[in-house]
Amino acid sequence: MRVGIIGAGTMGLTIALRLARAGHDITVIEAGAQPGGLATWFDYEGFIWDKYYHVFLTQDENLIGLFRDVGIEDKIRWNETRTGFLWKGRHLSMSNNWEFATFPALSLIQKARLALGIFYVQTINDATPLESVKASAWLRKIFGRRVYDVMWEPLLESKYGVLKDEMPATIMWATIRRYFQTRSKGGGKEQMGFLAGGMRTMYQALLAEIEKSGGKVRFGCAVETVDNGADDSVHVVTSDETLQFDRVVSTLPTDVMRRIAPDITEILPKSTGRPHFLGIVMLSLVLRRPLNPYYVTNLIQKGFPFTGIIGVSCLTEAEELGGNHLAMLPRYDVPDSDWFARSDEEIAEMFLEALRPFYPDLDENVQRWFVCREKLVQAIWIDAPPETSEPPISDDGRVWSVNAELAGRDTLNNNAIIGVANRVASDLITSIEG
Ligand SMILES: Cc1cc2nc3c(=O)[nH]c(=O)nc-3n(C[C@H](O)[C@H](O)[C@H](O)COP(=O)(O)OP(=O)(O)OC[C@H]3O[C@@H](n4cnc5c(N)ncnc54)[C@H](O)[C@@H]3O)c2cc1C
Numbered sequence: 001m002r003v004g005i006i007g008a009g010t011m012g013l014t015i016a017l018r019l020a021r022a023g024h025d026i027t028v029i030e031a032g033a034q035p036g037g038l039a040t041w042f043d044y045e046g047f048i049w050d051k052y053y054h055v056f057l058t059q060d061e062n063l064i065g066l067f068r069d070v071g072i073e074d075k076i077r078w079n080e081t082r083t084g085f086l087w088k089g090r091h092l093s094m095s096n097n098w099e100f101a102t103f104p105a106l107s108l109i110q111k112a113r114l115a116l117g118i119f120y121v122q123t124i125n126d127a128t129p130l131e132s133v134k135a136s137a138w139l140r141k142i143f144g145r146r147v148y149d150v151m152w153e154p155l156l157e158s159k160y161g162v163l164k165d166e167m168p169a170t171i172m173w174a175t176i177r178r179y180f181q182t183r184s185k186g187g188g189k190e191q192m193g194f195l196a197g198g199m200r201t202m203y204q205a206l207l208a209e210i211e212k213s214g215g216k217v218r219f220g221c222a223v224e225t226v227d228n229g230a231d232d233s234v235h236v237v238t239s240d241e242t243l244q245f246d247r248v249v250s251t252l253p254t255d256v257m258r259r260i261a262p263d264i265t266e267i268l269p270k271s272t273g274r275p276h277f278l279g280i281v282m283l284s285l286v287l288r289r290p291l292n293p294y295y296v297t298n299l300i301q302k303g304f305p306f307t308g309i310i311g312v313s314c315l316t317e318a319e320e321l322g323g324n325h326l327a328m329l330p331r332y333d334v335p336d337s338d339w340f341a342r343s344d345e346e347i348a349e350m351f352l353e354a355l356r357p358f359y360p361d362l363d364e365n366v367q368r369w370f371v372c373r374e375k376l377v378q379a380i381w382i383d384a385p386p387e388t389s390e391p392p393i394s395d396d397g398r399v400w401s402v403n404a405e406l407a408g409r410d411t412l413n414n415n416a417i418i419g420v421a422n423r424v425a426s427d428l429i430t431s432i433e434g
Contacts, residue, residue, distance in 0.1 A: 001024050001025065001246045001247060001432050002024075002025045002027075002233075002244070002245045002246045002247075003024050003025065003026050003027075003245060003246065003247045003248070003249065003428075004028075004029060004234070004236050004243055004245035004247070004248045004249070005020055005027070005029070005248075005249045005251065006017075006024065006027045006028075006223050006226075006236070006248065006249070006252060007029075007030060007031075007035065007037065007250070007251035007252055007415075008028045008029075008030035008032070008035040008036070008040075008203075008217055008219070009036060009037025009038060009039070009104040010036075010037065010039060010268075010414050010417045010418060010421070011251040011402060011403065011404070011417050011420065011421050012028055012030070012037075012249070012251040012337060013028065013035060013203065013206040013207070013210065013217075013332055014066065014206070014418050014421035015249055015251070015402065015421045015423070015424060015428075016028045016206075016210050016215050016217070017069075017070070017206060017210050017213070017215075017426045017427070018053075018421070018422065018426070019215075019425055019429065020210050020213035020214060020215035021209075021213050022429045024398065024429075024432070025214070026207055026210065026213075026214070026215035026216065027215070027216045027217075027243065027245070028210070028215065028216070028217040028218070029218050029221045029223055029236060029238065030217065030218065030219050030220075030221065030241070031151045031193070031220070031221065031222035031223070031378070032219065032220070032263050033220055034203075034219065035203040035206070035207060035217065035219075036051075036199060036203045038052060038097050038202070038377060039051075039052070039199045039203075039414060040053050040199070040200075041198055041199065041200040041203075042284075042370070042372065044284070044286055044288075044321075044324075044326070044368070044370065045368060046286070046322050046324065046368075047321050047322035047386075048198070048200065049198045049220065049312070049316075049320065049321055049326060050198045050199050050200075050312075051372055052280070052282065052328070052372070053242065053308050053310045053312055053328050053330075054194070054198075054199050054296070054414070055193060055194055055295075055315060056073055056192070056193045056194070056414065056415065057178065057179075057181070057191075057192060057415075058078075058191060059178075059181050059191070059192065059360060060193075060413070060414070060415035061415070062099060062415045062416075062419045062422065063415040063418055064417035064419075065411060066202070066206075066418050067195070067202065068211075069394070069423050070202070070205040070206055070208075070209045071209075072195065072201055072205045075195045075197065075201050076193055076195060077193060077195070077196055077316075077317070078191055078192070079191070079192065079193075079194075079315055079316075079317075080189055080190060080191055080269075081095070081191070081192045081294075081295035081296075081314060081315050082095035082190065082256050082293055082294050082295065082314070083095050083190060083294055083295065083296050083297075083298065084292055084293070084296070084297040084298070085105065085298045085299075085300050086297055086298070086299050086300065086301060086309075086358065087105045087298065087300045087301055088301060089103075089301070089357075091297070091340040091359070092104065092105060092245070093293075093294070095144075095294075096189055100115070104151050105147075105151070105300065105350065106146075106147060106150060110144065110146050110147050110150075113143055113144050113147055113326060114143060116344055117142040117143040117147070118176060118180050120142060121142065121173060121176045121177060121180075122176075122180060122181070122208065123171060127169075127170045127174070128167065130169040130170045130173055131168055131170055132168075133168065133169040134165065134166070134167065134168065134169065135156060135167040135168060135169045135171060135172040136148070136152075136153070136156065136164070136165055136167070136411055137150040137169075137171065138169035138173075139156075139169075139172060148283045150300060151300060151326070152172075154298075154299060154300045154301065154302060156172075156299055157207070157302070158268075158298070158299050158304070158307035158308055159307055159308075159332060160278065160332065160380075161278070161307070161331075161332055161333050161334070161337075162333070162334055162337075163276060163278065163334065163380060163382070164278075166382045167380070168322075168380075168381065171380065171411065172412045174410050175411050178272050178411055178413070184252075190295075191291050192295065192315055194315055194316055194320075196320065197320070198316075198320070208389060213312060215340060216278060220423045221238040221239070221240065222238060222239060223236055223250075223252075224237050224238060224239060224249070224260060224316070225237045225260050225261065226248060226257075226260055226261035226264055226399065227261070227263060227264070228263060228264060228396075228398075229244060230402070232398055233245060233246060234246070234247070234248045234264075234398050241415070246398065247398055247399075247400070247428070247432065248398065248400070249399075249400045249402055249403055249424075249428065250399070250400070250401050250402070250403075252401075252403060253277070253376050253379065253403055254274075254378070254392065254401050254403060254405055255274060255334060256400045258433070259304065259413050261399065264394050264399050269406040271406055275379035275380055275381045275382075275405050276334070276379075276380045276381075276382055276419040277335055277375070277376045277377070277378065277379055277380070278332045278334060278335075278378045278380060279332070279333060279334070279337075279340065279373065279374055279375040279376060279377050280330050280331065280332055280333075280371050280372075280373065280374055280377050281330075281331045281333065281339045281340065281342075281347060281371065281372075281373045282328055282329065282331070282371065282373065283306065283328070283329045283332045283347060283348055283351045283352075283369060283370070283371055284326065284327070284328050284329075284369065284370045284371075284372065285326070285327045285328075285329070285366050285368075285369050286324050286325070286326060286366070286367045286368040286369070286370075287313075287324065287325040287326065287327060287365050287366060288325065288365050288366065288367060289325060289365055290311055290313055290314055290325045290327070291309060291311060291325075291327050291352045291355075291359055292309070292311060292314075293310050293311070293314060294309070294314060295310065295311050295312075295314045295315045296308060296309075296310060296311075297309035297310075303354075304354050305331060305350050305351055305354055305371075306329040306330060306331045306351050306354070307330055307331050307332055308329075308330060309327060309328075309329055309355075310328040310329075310330065311325075311327050311329065312325075312326040312328060313325040313327075315324050324367065329351050329355070331336045331351075332377070332378070335375040335376065339419065340373060340375060344370075344371035347371050348371060348387075352366070352369075360416065377412070378404075378412045379403075379404055380383035381405075389433030390427075391406055391424055397431060398429065400424065402421070404416075404417060404420075406420045406424075407419075407420055
């Protein structure tokens with residue numbers, strides 16, 4: 001059967017691999033010049049690495065399973081990482097049990113409450129009752145007012161900006177579980193993974209495996225419309241040509257799909273509601289030396305234009321980055337925020353100005369900088385996510401809309417995406433063959 005897949009990100013390529021291996025005639029249609037979508041790579045003029053920061057955790061079984069499946073298990077690297085906090089102008093570390101015990105931003109009682117709260121959150125297996133609860137109220141109740149004010153409120157604000165007070169508790173439940181499970185597996189120490197060569201290693205291996213099974217991937221083809229053909233096929237129109245398929249899987253956000261496929265979306269279930277989206281504006285700094293020893297520096301003091309500092313080279317080995325160091329300063333914001341209209345120079349200047357007081361040698365340390373931005377990064381279900389995690393499918397079963405929105409309550413990560421992709425691919429194969 002001819003299947004067209006729109007988007008060569010993790011979702012599209014994983015579904016393509018499963019369908020191509022099941023013997024279907026697969027064509028992936030990608031607007032960009034290379035695969036990977038949000039997790040693609042970038043030329044930092046001297047070395048190539050992930051465009052945005054990407055790690056995986058020991059419990060990411062779907063992702064590690066995919067590495068195995070495409071023969072790149074030997075490229076997995078695990079390193080111990082440290083987490084820092086910027087508080088009252090000071091760098092604080094909270095990367096092991098001793099540093100936790102001596103962390104000065106909280107009293108002993110508050111630390112005990114923080115530890116007990118995190119333990120309690122790990123014991124919650126069903127988050128459904130939390131869907132109608134706001135994260136701020138839930139965190140205050142579990143951790144107490146002071147721990148909320150010092151730790152969680154600045155973290156919520158830095159990560160979710162203007163949506164901070166709207167965030168459902170489920171997202172913080174998923175975040176706390178995801179990151180603290182990493183620690184419990186590492187005996188109280190943090191351990192994170194990356195691929196030798198970055199995420200590019202996975203996308204190149206996926207492409208090779210898809211092609212080995214007869215699948216094709218077309219780059220530089222933005223899909224403009226999707227239509228029902230008179231001949232029982234679905235027509236996918238790009239700027240250059242019209243392609244015909246028996247089935248089409250879109251991995252674009254559902255609202256984008258609704259726009260480009262107005263006839264088809266009339267029969268897509270509307271009951272799923274609409275998520276809000278957060279985008280990202282990010283400054284990447286190619287450095288001579290790391291800014292600090294932390295993979296993540298959380299900002300628990302207010303007033304920064306960015307939402308955290310990611311010390312990429314505190315995780316990767318220096319030779320991966322041509323002997324350079326790399327730090328990323330993300331700002332998450334709603335897609336209609338002014339930040340998306342600012343020039344690269346303006347963003348770099350504002351971010352660097354905020355960083356200078358903490359790193360007096362900054363200007364000498366920075367070799368090059370780059371600004372990257374995306375408007376539709378994280379789907380956030382402020383009201384409850386759809387009751388079903390089944391993808392919207394057209395009435396005739398020919399067009400499927402499959403994207404990160406189906407990961408519902410999960411944090412945005414490749415492991416969750418691959419979980420959805422594996423499930424949907426198997427349902428699609430059953431529906432075609434059954
Ligand atoms: C800053 C940041 C940090 C992250 N950190 C991590 C991390 O540490 N660990 C982790 O596991 N995950 C992380 N993620 C999440 C991860 O990148 C995503 O979950 C994953 O890449 C989503 O894949 P996707 O295929 O669903 O979507 P996308 O990657 O968005 O893929 C969609 C594809 O569709 C293409 N497309 C769009 N419109 C059209 C069109 N009209 N026609 C044809 N093609 C089109 C796009 O170009 C893109 O390639 C991070 C994401 C960001 C942004």
